[in-house]
Amino acid sequence: MNEQKNNCITLIKNLSNAKAPSGFEDEAIAVAREFSKDFATTKEDSLRNLYLYPNNFSEEKPVFLLDAHGDEVGMMVHSIKPNGTIRFVTLGGWNPNTLPSSKVLIRTQKGNYVSGIIAAKPVHFMTESEKGKPLSIQDLVIDIGACSKEEAENVFGIAMGEPIVPAVDFSYDEEHDIMIGKGFDCRIGCAALLETMRQLEGEDLPFSICGTLSSQEEVGERGATVAVQTVKPQVAICFEGCPADDTFTEPYAIQTALKQGPMIRFMDKSMIANPRYMRDTIALAKQEGIKLQTSVREGGGNNGAVINLANQGIPVIVIGIPVRYIHSHYGIASYEDFQESVKLAVAVVKNMTVEKLESF
Numbered sequence: 001m002n003e004q005k006n007n008c009i010t011l012i013k014n015l016s017n018a019k020a021p022s023g024f025e026d027e028a029i030a031v032a033r034e035f036s037k038d039f040a041t042t043k044e045d046s047l048r049n050l051y052l053y054p055n056n057f058s059e060e061k062p063v064f065l066l067d068a069h070g071d072e073v074g075m076m077v078h079s080i081k082p083n084g085t086i087r088f089v090t091l092g093g094w095n096p097n098t099l100p101s102s103k104v105l106i107r108t109q110k111g112n113y114v115s116g117i118i119a120a121k122p123v124h125f126m127t128e129s130e131k132g133k134p135l136s137i138q139d140l141v142i143d144i145g146a147c148s149k150e151e152a153e154n155v156f157g158i159a160m161g162e163p164i165v166p167a168v169d170f171s172y173d174e175e176h177d178i179m180i181g182k183g184f185d186c187r188i189g190c191a192a193l194l195e196t197m198r199q200l201e202g203e204d205l206p207f208s209i210c211g212t213l214s215s216q217e218e219v220g221e222r223g224a225t226v227a228v229q230t231v232k233p234q235v236a237i238c239f240e241g242c243p244a245d246d247t248f249t250e251p252y253a254i255q256t257a258l259k260q261g262p263m264i265r266f267m268d269k270s271m272i273a274n275p276r277y278m279r280d281t282i283a284l285a286k287q288e289g290i291k292l293q294t295s296v297r298e299g300g301g302n303n304g305a306v307i308n309l310a311n312q313g314i315p316v317i318v319i320g321i322p323v324r325y326i327h328s329h330y331g332i333a334s335y336e337d338f339q340e341s342v343k344l345a346v347a348v349v350k351n352m353t354v355e356k357l358e359s360f
Contacts, residue, residue: 001174009335011035011194011195012181012188013172015028015031015190016181016182016183017182019105019113020072021071021072021073021163022073022219023091023215023219024074028071028072028190029048029070029213032070033050036197040197041053047215049213049215050070051210052213054201055201058208061205062235063208063233064209064237065211065228065237066210066212066237067212067238068212068213069186069213069218070187070190071215072187072218074091074163075089075091076091076163076164077106077158082148082149084145084152085141086106086144086158087141088164091163092327094327096134100118100119101117103117103118104167105165106162106164109159110157116143117142117143118140119141166330169181177336178332178333182331184241185331188338189240191338192338193345200349205350206352207349212224212231214303228307233311235277235352236307236314236316237318237345237349238304239341240302242300242326243256243300244256256295256320258324260322262291262340263293263294263321264292264294265295268300269300271302271304273304274308278317284344284347284351304318319345321338
């Protein structure tokens with residue numbers, strides 16, 4: 001493994017392992033600050049948005065925004081039952097059927113983490129009607145091994161409002177080029193943003209680059225709504241870890257396959273991408289020999305939606321790195337797709353001109 005690849009894998013690992021669900025992005029932000037310290041100045045706002053300004057940033061130039069959301073889907077302690085098990089609410093969209101028997105980490109009042117298991121009623125105690133009933137979040141609890149509410153609070157240190165994350169460690173199988181970890185939506189996008197900025201360091205461009213690791217995307221693009229008003233860009237790229245569809249979709253309809261490069265979307269439920277920006281990017285990828293997939297998404301949403309509508313309209317594309325099984329404990333992604341995504345972003349930024357932007 002060469003040095004650059006090793007550095008990127010380490011970055012993805014550190015971002016993936018960061019415990020940072022929506023509203024609690026601090027650990028992910030700390031990783032980004034450390035990685036970017038030699039090529040960017042950083043600042044933070046009260047929403048936990050992180051702003052990255054390259055050392056050659058100039059306020060005299062129009063701004064090209066690179067955005068990725070720093071949060072991941074997670075949970076929060078709702079209350080503690082008399083028997084010591086914990087009710088929780090979700091931060092972002094989960095499929096309840098994927099959760100039982102999963103291990104999680106709950107932050108305590110002292111700031112350390114306690115392990116727990118998401119539990120559903122055992123089959124031995126279910127009625128016949130319960131056995132066929134779909135699960136809801138209200139059917140589930142987290143069991144940390146406490147035997148009473150008092151023990152959960154006073155011995156384990158559990159309290160209302162504390163964040164909960166999947167207990168998953170990143171791994172990379174170099175032989176098969178497979179990364180497995182939590183939070184690839186959107187930590188793999190954060191890694192792509194940071195590596196793109198590193199590769200663009202010192203470039204003399206007609207735009208000033210600004211990067212944002214925006215907060216609370218999984219609960220409604222809240223951080224990006226504030227960040228885009230702060231940065232006031234003229235054009236943008238939004239990085240995402242997007243759901244791969246190649247393991248359950250009819251072959252003719254697959255639009256986001258693993259190891260086929262990044263996906264850029266003509267539309268999803270939240271936005272229609274600027275068609276001229278899209279076509280320019282597709283032509284550029286072909287010219288540069290960069291793998292690229294395109295899609296028309298019937299659902300989904302991302303920060304591009306709020307960026308697109310800000311400041312009287314901002315041209316934006318979404319560069320999505322395919323991830324199998326996002327919004328669950330484990331995602332599967334390919335380093336090749338990450339690498340091609342960075343190549344695409346670097347090429348788009350380097351080839352953007354004021355004249356081209358005006359044609360969008």
